[in-house]
Amino acid sequence: MRQVALLGAVIAVLSGCAGSGGAIPVVDSGRPVSNEDMRTGAGRVTTQTPQAPAAQSDSGVVVMVPDGQGGSSAVQSYPLDNQPAISSSGVSSTPISGSSVGSASASGALQADEQLDGPVLALLTTARQQESNGDLNGANASLERAMRIAPREPQVLYRLAQVRLSQGDAAQAEQLARRGLAYASGRPSLQAGLWELVAQAREQQGDAAGAEQARQRARVSL
Amino acid sequence: MANKRKSRGKGKSGGRSRLWGWLLKLGLVGLVLVGALAVYLDAIVQEKFSGKRWAVPAKVFARPLELYAGRSLSRDDFLTELKALGYRQSNAANGPGQMAVGGSRIDVYTRGFQFFEGAERAQRVSVRFDGNRVAGISGAQGLVMARLEPLLIGGIYPAHNEDRILIRLDQTPPYLVDSLVAVEDREFFQHFGVSPKGIARAMFVNLTSGSLRQGGSTLTQQLVKNFYLTADRNIIRKGLEAMMAVLLELHYSKEEILEAYLNEVFLGQDGNRAVHGFGLASQYYFAQPLQELQLHQVALLVGMVKGASYYNPRRNPERATTRRNLVLDLMAEQGMISEQQATDAKNKPLDVTRGGSLANTSYPAFMDLVKRQLRADYRDEDLTSEGLRIFTSFDPLLQHKAETAVQATLKRFGETPDKTPLEAAMLVTGAQTGEVLAVVGGANPRFSGFNRALDASRPIGSLIKPAIYLSALEKPERYSLITPIDDAPITLEAEPGKTWTPQNYDRTSHGQVPLYLALAKSYNQAAVRLGSEVGVDTVLNTVRRLGVDHDWPAYPAMLLGAGAMTPMQVADMYQTIANGGFNTPLRAIRNVLTAEGEPLKRYPFEVRQRFDSATIYLTQQAMTHVMREGTGRSAYNQVPSSVRLAGKTGTTNDLRDSWFAGFSDDLVAVTWVGRDDNDRTRLTGATGALQVWNAFMGAAHPQSLADVPPAEIVMAWADPATGLGSDPSCEGSVEIPFRAGYQPLPGPGCKPVIDTEVIRDGANRVLDTIRDWLR
Numbered sequence: 001m002r003q004v005a006l007l008g009a010v011i012a013v014l015s016g017c018a019g020s021g022g023a024i025p026v027v028d029s030g031r032p033v034s035n036e037d038m039r040t041g042a043g044r045v046t047t048q049t050p051q052a053p054a055a056q057s058d059s060g061v062v063v064m065v066p067d068g069q070g071g072s073s074a075v076q077s078y079p080l081d082n083q084p085a086i087s088s089s090g091v092s093s094t095p096i097s098g099s100s101v102g103s104a105s106a107s108g109a110l111q112a113d114e115q116l117d118g119p120v121l122a123l124l125t126t127a128r129q130q131e132s133n134g135d136l137n138g139a140n141a142s143l144e145r146a147m148r149i150a151p152r153e154p155q156v157l158y159r160l161a162q163v164r165l166s167q168g169d170a171a172q173a174e175q176l177a178r179r180g181l182a183y184a185s186g187r188p189s190l191q192a193g194l195w196e197l198v199a200q201a202r203e204q205q206g207d208a209a210g211a212e213q214a215r216q217r218a219r220v221s222l
Numbered sequence: 223m224a225n226k227r228k229s230r231g232k233g234k235s236g237g238r239s240r241l242w243g244w245l246l247k248l249g250l251v252g253l254v255l256v257g258a259l260a261v262y263l264d265a266i267v268q269e270k271f272s273g274k275r276w277a278v279p280a281k282v283f284a285r286p287l288e289l290y291a292g293r294s295l296s297r298d299d300f301l302t303e304l305k306a307l308g309y310r311q312s313n314a315a316n317g318p319g320q321m322a323v324g325g326s327r328i329d330v331y332t333r334g335f336q337f338f339e340g341a342e343r344a345q346r347v348s349v350r351f352d353g354n355r356v357a358g359i360s361g362a363q364g365l366v367m368a369r370l371e372p373l374l375i376g377g378i379y380p381a382h383n384e385d386r387i388l389i390r391l392d393q394t395p396p397y398l399v400d401s402l403v404a405v406e407d408r409e410f411f412q413h414f415g416v417s418p419k420g421i422a423r424a425m426f427v428n429l430t431s432g433s434l435r436q437g438g439s440t441l442t443q444q445l446v447k448n449f450y451l452t453a454d455r456n457i458i459r460k461g462l463e464a465m466m467a468v469l470l471e472l473h474y475s476k477e478e479i480l481e482a483y484l485n486e487v488f489l490g491q492d493g494n495r496a497v498h499g500f501g502l503a504s505q506y507y508f509a510q511p512l513q514e515l516q517l518h519q520v521a522l523l524v525g526m527v528k529g530a531s532y533y534n535p536r537r538n539p540e541r542a543t544t545r546r547n548l549v550l551d552l553m554a555e556q557g558m559i560s561e562q563q564a565t566d567a568k569n570k571p572l573d574v575t576r577g578g579s580l581a582n583t584s585y586p587a588f589m590d591l592v593k594r595q596l597r598a599d600y601r602d603e604d605l606t607s608e609g610l611r612i613f614t615s616f617d618p619l620l621q622h623k624a625e626t627a628v629q630a631t632l633k634r635f636g637e638t639p640d641k642t643p644l645e646a647a648m649l650v651t652g653a654q655t656g657e658v659l660a661v662v663g664g665a666n667p668r669f670s671g672f673n674r675a676l677d678a679s680r681p682i683g684s685l686i687k688p689a690i691y692l693s694a695l696e697k698p699e700r701y702s703l704i705t706p707i708d709d710a711p712i713t714l715e716a717e718p719g720k721t722w723t724p725q726n727y728d729r730t731s732h733g734q735v736p737l738y739l740a741l742a743k744s745y746n747q748a749a750v751r752l753g754s755e756v757g758v759d760t761v762l763n764t765v766r767r768l769g770v771d772h773d774w775p776a777y778p779a780m781l782l783g784a785g786a787m788t789p790m791q792v793a794d795m796y797q798t799i800a801n802g803g804f805n806t807p808l809r810a811i812r813n814v815l816t817a818e819g820e821p822l823k824r825y826p827f828e829v830r831q832r833f834d835s836a837t838i839y840l841t842q843q844a845m846t847h848v849m850r851e852g853t854g855r856s857a858y859n860q861v862p863s864s865v866r867l868a869g870k871t872g873t874t875n876d877l878r879d880s881w882f883a884g885f886s887d888d889l890v891a892v893t894w895v896g897r898d899d900n901d902r903t904r905l906t907g908a909t910g911a912l913q914v915w916n917a918f919m920g921a922a923h924p925q926s927l928a929d930v931p932p933a934e935i936v937m938a939w940a941d942p943a944t945g946l947g948s949d950p951s952c953e954g955s956v957e958i959p960f961r962a963g964y965q966p967l968p969g970p971g972c973k974p975v976i977d978t979e980v981i982r983d984g985a986n987r988v989l990d991t992i993r994d995w996l997r
Binding site: 117118119121122123126130137138139140141142144145147148149151152160164172175176178179182183185186 | 288290291292293337338339340366367652654655657802803804812813821824826827828829830831835888928932933
């Protein structure tokens with residue numbers, strides 16, 4: 001639980017937002033509550049000092065680091081060498097491709113709420129390139145590869161939902177975004193992005209009322 | 223020939239000119255016939271050679287092993303994978319397929335591979351280990367991840383069982399072509415398909431030894447023989463062969479002929495399957511790609527062309543060595559290699575792998591699943607001839623651990639009293655991805671008969687119970703983890719006019735027990751009471767929402783698992799619980815490429831939310847109590863107690879079926895132990911299937927189940943005896959998760975709220991003061 005609190009703290013600091021955390025009602029029972037308990041013990045942490053990937057840093061950023069079979073466990077993350085944090089203006093270079101992360105279709109690029117670690121970031125970048133080359137199937141495959149490494153990383157699910165939406169699979173895009181929401185508590189900007197995707201997916205499915213509800217959730221999240 | 227004899231019988235005067243006329247006519251007819259034959263043969267030659275020359279079976283690959291810092295992977299497992307892929311030890315990994323093994327560091331030079339989403343290049347990667355984790359990887363500038371090539375786990379063969387790994391001329395290792403030509407057909411690059419010199423030599427040998435011993439065939443003729451003709455030896459066939467060889471040379475270049483030869487030549491027999499071509503032979507004898515073969519290996523294969531079974535290096539190693547060294551001497555004689563090279567190569571062992579089965583029978587249960595999923599999309603003839611490349615989620619390391627767990631545990635159980643063997647089945651999936659990682663279809667994992675993991679449908683017993691408790695927890699206004707459930711005896715109407723009185727396994731009632739504990743201890747009376755309160759229909763519908771279609775009648779007996787499922791269906795059901803309430807169809811195939819490496823089809827990850835994450839979280843919590851204090855306790859004899867696990871035992875009437883289904887953060891594993899004749903096993907879920915599960919999980923290094931509650935969960939203090947709100951100050955109170963908005967109000971607390979000492983002091987002082995006044 002200490003780590004969870006730490007995670008909340010880091011997120012709170014990195015996102016620079018202290019709005020009420022989103023509760024994601026999926027089945028309409030239970031009342032949304034703010035997850036204030038997730039936001040304790042915030043101390044400013046810096047995560048921008050480059051260091052060797054293997055070194056255990058005390059930066060205190062917790063990311064889910066994968067194991068071989070698609071699980072993940074929280075460990076300390078480390079920024080990559082010369083790796084700027086990904087931001088919504090979205091320029092990042094990864095050693096693999098050195099491309100820039102362009103602006104995404106739905107609501108900007110990745111959310112600037114958490115530093116992702118090496119392999120996941122590299123794969124998201126590769127997927128972005130494939131997408132801009134019109135290779136949506138390739139982008140999908142790269143994102144699923146990232147999902148196997150970090151199955152609970154909502155950024156990956158967010159991008160996966162985006163790509164499925166571009167492919168016209170709105171129903172699956174909505175489901176993937178909802179799965180992302182299940183793991184995005186305490187990350188309000190990311191929640192807003194995911195709800196926005198849900199709204200777009202519902203629009204594509206001809207569910208105007210559902211889309212409006214999702215948009216409201218997006219506004220509440222921010 | 224017969225015509226001549228006929229004409230000779232007509233020897234009359236004036237017949238001479240007539241005879242010549244006949245002969246002329248006959249000659250013309252013969253010429254026309256030969257011409258027609260040539261045209262006909264030419265058509266055959268071209269048809270076979272210009273179209274698709276070979277039916278290549280679909281190749282099925284395991285998942286590629288991903289390498290990155292933080293990944294859970296032990297050094298030993300990594301080595302196992304490298305050895306299976308035929309990596310060779312060297313002092314420094316200088317080229318593809320080599321590895322340098324140190325204590326906590328392994329350097330590999332990967333081979334590179336064409337995947338669905340792009341190419342992985344061959345590169346040198348240094349992997350450092352720390353316990354069961356990759357501490358870091360390094361390689362080219364800024365390398366953060368790398369992939370090994372995937373292990374080939376099988377092919378989908380047509381009835382005649384032909385297989386090939388097609389190679390191009392430019393993919394051959396050094397010396398292969400030169401030595402092949404030197405040994406088999408020295409004039410290959412000069413002749414026009416047949417070699418008169420060779421034929422003369424062969425005829426001389428055959429005449430002097432009195433039998434057809436030497437072929438004297440050119441490479442072209444050998445190819446024709448393999449390609450178009452049957453293997454019987456007679457003079458007519460020899461003639462046809464020679465004609466077709468000449469025709470082949472007319473139409474095609476030497477390079478094309480040579481390439482076809484390299485892919486066609488017969489180099490061994492693997493059970494009922496012929497090993498054709500150098501590409502496949504290299505895998506079969508050395509478990510290495512052809513490009514990586516060294517001089518001594520090349521010489522061995524070239525030597526085997528003359529007689530693959532006679533010179534079989536596994537069965538006749540001495541004979542094969544002699545033949546190999548002869549080839550090496552010949553190469554040195556012709557100046558292709560130096561004497562020193564020849565000597566060095568001759569001093570090397572044969573280097574063939576001990577096994578040598580071409581992964582066809584290796585993983586029959588998993589291959590069976592792959593074929594079933596493929597047949598939904600492809601015709602059989604496409605699967606057996608188009609050379610499709612099928613990429614699956616199969617994890618050979620986990621498969622090995624699953625097989626070992628099944629076999630070792632069954633061995634420990636020993637024989638049943640009546641000598642009937644116990645059977646077992648097991649299925650492992652990725653908890654978050656729904657990908658099938660390992661399948662064991664029976665007590666003998668190599669046996670490709672009845673696949674129990676997919677086809678053995680058995681009553682699931684208590685495995686149904688999480689569905690009962692999940693149905694209850696979906697009503698937060700009535701049920702929480704701590705709600706007292708009555709475990710008193712209960713009698714229900716089973717069917718109209720029939721009553722049913724279930725009993726607890728220990729034949730005792732436990733009174734009022736908290737809901738989570740009733741599941742952990744697998745109390746039948748409590749489960750049936752709870753199930754009938756929420757409704758049998760509701761519970762059966764919950765099972766459907768968990769991913770299993772069934773047509774079970776809504777009888778109360780269903781609440782104790784009278785309905786049957788296959789291990790695969792059980793995995794599907796538990797997957798949904800492990801996956802936060804999102805159901806995903808279990809998949810074995812990730813994607814398919816054409817033989818040329820072009821993307822053909824994806825099988826995308828798909829999810830459907832069936833339950834809200836808060837309810838699932840609570841269900842998971844209850845299932846972790848099964849492992850901590852309930853029927854699954856023995857798991858922690860094998861798995862470190864720091865690893866959170868969740869699961870459920872299942873036992874059916876009279877101990878016929880023993881089940882366990884459980885998951886960590888990353889793995890769902892389902893095990894079943896029973897008998898094919900459905901007789902008694904004397905095993906409960908805990909003494910049978912759970913032991914297999916434990917052995918597997920003990921070896922698999924599972925990730926601890928994540929304990930981050932979803933946003934709709936709050937923690938509150940409660941009294942386990944009453945289920946009412948309590949306070950941390952109270953003896954025996956526990957802090958447990960609730961659906962937000964449904965947590966009990968905090969109790970009054972068990973420390974005095976106001977310090978009565980102070981009050982009494984104050985009161986005494988007041989009284990004293992009053993007394994003073996009254997004085």
